[in-house]
Amino acid sequence: MERIIECVPNFSEGRDLQKLEKILDVFRGRHNVKLLDYSSDEDHNRTVVTVVGETEALKVAMVEAIGKAVELIDLTKHEGQHPRMGAVDVVPFIPIKNVTVEEADALAKEVAKAASEAYGLPFFLYEKSASAPHRENLAAIRKGQFEGMAEKMKDEQWIPDFGPGTIHPTAGVTAIGARMPLVAYNVNLGTNNLEIASKIAKNVRFMNGGFRYVKALGIELEDRGIVQVSMNLTDYTKTSIYRVFETVKMEAERYGVNVVGSEIVGLVPLQALVDTADYYLRLENFNFNQVLETRL
Amino acid sequence: MERIIECVPNFSEGRDLQKLEKILDVFRGRHNVKLLDYSSDEDHNRTVVTVVGETEALKVAMVEAIGKAVELIDLTKHEGQHPRMGAVDVVPFIPIKNVTVEEADALAKEVAKAASEAYGLPFFLYEKSASAPHRENLAAIRKGQFEGMAEKMKDEQWIPDFGPGTIHPTAGVTAIGARMPLVAYNVNLGTNNLEIASKIAKNVRFMNGGFRYVKALGIELEDRGIVQVSMNLTDYTKTSIYRVFETVKMEAERYGVNVVGSEIVGLVPLQALVDTADYYLRLENFNFNQVLETRL
Known part of the structure; x- marks a missing residue:
């Protein structure tokens, strides 16, 4: 198809x-x-x-x-x-x-x-x-x-x-x-202070003045003793994963807290990964069709 | 298949x-x-x-x-x-x-x-x-x-x-x-000094003590007035694109030169992009099969 x-x-x-x-x-x-x-x-x-x-x-x-x-x-x-x-x-x-x-x-x-x-x-x-x-x-x-x-x-x-x-x-x-594909994306913080995750969630989510296509909540990961900014990205083509990641990282610095990891839950469109590589590697003219698997 | x-x-x-x-x-x-x-x-x-x-x-x-x-x-x-x-x-x-x-x-x-x-x-x-x-x-x-x-x-x-x-x-x-899939990968530098590109190429390529799966040359992009570290990555699973990119960037800093972009020529396996996103976003437990297109 x-x-x-x-x-x-x-x-x-x-x-x-x-x-x-x-x-x-x-x-x-x-x-x-x-x-x-x-x-x-x-x-x-x-x-x-x-x-x-x-x-x-x-x-x-x-x-x-x-x-x-x-x-x-x-x-x-x-x-x-x-x-x-x-x-x-x-x-x-x-x-x-x-x-x-x-x-x-x-x-x-x-x-x-x-x-x-x-x-x-x-x-x-x-x-x-x-x-x-x-x-x-x-x-x-x-x-x-x-x-x-x-x-x-x-x-x-x-x-x-x-x-x-x-x-x-x-x-x-x-x-x-x-609707656009949802990307469930969470960023984990090196602290057990839920208040910090909640404040950052507020800063990045649409409802409180953040990115237009972000829904976010601060939650506790009790078994790991850390907190998480748990998000839904409702249009990854307009609010990119990497931009959200970097913004959460920047906000966390304000509290002297590190980002210890992030996770994509469930499926993610290939384009979202291409956009991420494109940003960090400063790619010029990279095209989706250069991904070998799209040719198979 | x-x-x-x-x-x-x-x-x-x-x-x-x-x-x-x-x-x-x-x-x-x-x-x-x-x-x-x-x-x-x-x-x-x-x-x-x-x-x-x-x-x-x-x-x-x-x-x-x-x-x-x-x-x-x-x-x-x-x-x-x-x-x-x-x-x-x-x-x-x-x-x-x-x-x-x-x-x-x-x-x-x-x-x-x-x-x-x-x-x-x-x-x-x-x-x-x-x-x-x-x-x-x-x-x-x-x-x-x-x-x-x-x-x-x-x-x-x-x-x-x-x-x-x-x-x-x-x-x-x-x-x-x-053999592994080749990735043709070039990093463009914000200078017209070919010597700098050549020195960086030497630093990153296997032949001169660099990464095991990198072949590299410094070349001029005359029409753009810049130089390029032109590379072949012969096993991207062991010598990652992002590691090569970050190393070229680090070496360029030594000369006060910026990386202005990079390019992937031709095809690249999806896993190489996944590895890139994985590194920069600090992904936890991300699996190739979470890429939506692999399900189609």
Whole structure:
């Protein structure tokens, strides 16, 4: 596949594996679509699926999978610890390879349009696809959950972007949109003073005047006797890992504290590593395609 | 393909495209073998082929391609500017993905054994596969070229590792072995003083007491009015890019000269970039498989 978008739909079913298999089967054996991963949580009663594909193939598969979930999952009977508002709770599209965020946004809207017409399901556009600033954040959209959503949608601030003006009786409502890949990135400090990690977290995070695409918290790593600035980088192309690292290091110096290490949790796009090498080695004209593995 | 070895055979034919096509055809349409690139030079009368594959499939294809070259290329009639000693002049095997250099070495020996038995062609093991230190370097092995090789092989220092004790009458002799991927890496200095680049090159290269896997030269970039430390890193897993960069920077400081940039020419293995990010970000427990693209 030359052009790859990732989709990470969250389905509100984490217990009935037979139902789940029917949804997952939609992604299997398709040309230009690949089911990479899925992970169910019984307590949350929720399954997170990771699928990659080319635009058109992914669109067809996602519309079909949404249809299968609308058919099989009944939110009026759903219990689980994780907040949820729909049978398909949220459908993010993430540009991975040779695809822009604008193309991921267009795909999200096409899927929302097709699925709303086919199944009478309403959709809120969120994140990079949001139609207004107050609708960017998933938690803000989902507040009130399935049970409160019919009432919430009477407010003109919460008219869906696609589909009917009220919830689907059993499948609720779905958030859909483009977002950048998240990078979970933590910097470990050579101190057990949580206050220092918390102060630095405040300095670097968007909420308090820091970098636009950083969420951060100070936390304790009790077993190691140190503290950590625990972060989510929500757009590594605009707020680079190395810039965040160097800023945390600089802030830590203020307290005479060393950075003892950092960690990337889970997956990171190759481009983020290329950007890091590019900065520190002062690379001239280095191109992603020079990485040997991209040729294989 | 889960486990990938690269092979870059050099064939002593760069003019007769019909013969060349017959050799290239051996690599086409095979399962677990992919012809990535080939490049012919008429002056050199030589073609460099890049093919990747899984061990067993690559072995079968390479033995067959060597046979085709032995059949089609007659060194007694070969003219060209590039030194050469065989129809298949040199066959390096390079570990790329989930493969060790020991496995590449084993593959080189298997191919040499099978091809020597099938075609009566002698082989010298070179680089990481060499059977003695004086046989590691290709230029040393090839000295005397096709025309002088029958005489050279009478010396007990130059008895082939596989096949008959003398050259094949038309196909000569072939060097074969495992080597690491080369990284062509240059560091640009903010001065037009070539002497400084040359001194730094001496300090970092193996020949003069520098890093074991660095070859280096000082050169002028006349159009930019600066000089460059131009390097080949012959094993980036043991002599890291960042270590070379930081050392050049440190040596340049001695002359009050800044590093204005660096460049990677051609391909670089992903691991080399991971190692760079790992060093500068002080990463803990980062694993190659966390790079998203390796999952696709």
